[in-house]
Structures are given as C-alpha cells and as structure tokens.
Amino acid sequence: MSVHCEIRNGIGLVSISSSLNAAVADSFPQQVGDWLQTAPDVKLVVLDLGEVNFMDSSGLGAMISIFKRLAGRGGKVVVARPQSAVKLMLQITRADQIIRVYDTVEDAMRAGES
Secondary structure (H helix, E strand, C coil): EEEEEEEEEEEEEEEEEECCCCCCCCCHHHHHHHHHHHCCCCCEEEEEECCCCCEEEHHHHHHHHHHHHHCCCCCCEEEEEHHHHHHHHHHHHHHHHHCCCEECCHHHHHHHHH
C-alpha cells in the first residue's frame, strides 16, 4: 500500500494506491493518524481514492476511524474520485451520508470553503 499525505492550502490531501481491505485496515489509519499529529491545524482531509479499485468493510472501517479522529478536533473528511466499486460500497453502506463524495480532488478541496 502506498499512502501519500500532503498539505495544500491548509487542506490535507491523502492519496492511496492499493485496495482498502483487511490487509491494510490497521496500517492505513495509523499512517494517516501519525501524519495528522504533525499537522494539528488541518481541519479538512481529502481522501483521494482514484487509485483504489476495491474496498471491503475493513477498509470502510479504516476510513471511519480517520473520520472520527478529524471530527474529534472539529474537522472533517471527504472522499474524491472513488472508482465505481468503491462508490457503490459507500452508497450501499450509507457512508456517503456522513462522508461527502466528490468527483474530483478540486471539488473536494473546495469543500473546505463552505
């Protein structure tokens, strides 16, 4: 799994290149959590899922873990560029009701302006 974390204009951008499944369910939120400790002012994190072609319930749980961490400090998580299988998982589980989903990274980053 490859996770790249950066800050753009005060917004956290996390890009993932792998499936989000049981094999990465512990390491993914841990990596993002460690990075968030070095970026205490970040209140919006965009999860760029454009390279994620599969997500199971463990991967969804990892995303919810990150969501809770940000919510605990008054922030939020949004998703950008989910592939169709991942988008369907978010819709079926109704996770898209608590984590907003955007077609592009740019649109997701604008979420911080609203």
